[in-house]
Amino acid sequence: xxxPLPKRHCPRWSELPELALYMDQxxxxxxxxxTASSAPAPAPAVTATMxxxxxxxxxxxPADRKKYSREHVSRLILICTLKQVLSLxxxxxxxxxxxxxxxxxxxxxxxxxxxxxxxxxxxxxxxxPELLAAALCALEGKLRVVRLVSARAAARTDAxxxxxxxxxxxxxxxxxxxxAAEK
Numbered sequence: 001x002x003x004p005l006p007k008r009h010c011p012r013w014s015e016l017p018e019l020a021l022y023m024d025q026x027x028x029x030x031x032x033x034x035t036a037s038s039a040p041a042p043a044p045a046v047t048a049t050m051x052x053x054x055x056x057x058x059x060x061x062p063a064d065r066k067k068y069s070r071e072h073v074s075r076l077i078l079i080c081t082l083k084q085v086l087s088l089x090x091x092x093x094x095x096x097x098x099x100x101x102x103x104x105x106x107x108x109x110x111x112x113x114x115x116x117x118x119x120x121x122x123x124x125x126x127x128x129p130e131l132l133a134a135a136l137c138a139l140e141g142k143l144r145v146v147r148l149v150s151a152r153a154a155a156r157t158d159a160x161x162x163x164x165x166x167x168x169x170x171x172x173x174x175x176x177x178x179x180a181a182e183k
Contacts, residue, residue: 013074034081119143
């Protein structure tokens, strides 16, 4: 039960694209980052509609001439990671606390380091805000549940396959029933 989750890598600020990206490019970067950083199962696809909703709800600033910056991408990674366990209003509180205390680049890198530490069962950095620490604890719990459910489903499937193995056929053929003429 106390076994750490598989190692994950959350791309740091310096690893995110420096050039502004169009929506389709942002979605590719997000899908890659989310698959590498959090879930043992494939990450859910990030759609343009989801990103536009985050903009409408003011979780993310609007794109500048249809292009998204490194700050947009980092914020979207945070949102998409935390939405597995938090409501959007709770995510807003975490983002606000993180940004106010550390700024976009340092706050994002702190999130990445804290996420990796939490999932590896290591202590969080001392500078990790309390809200972020609680959110990452909830995320770790969720990922453990997903892993346990998957393992149990796989074990059930294996047990069912074993139980359903065809019985070997008898080499002896059944004798045909005696006809009325033979009796």
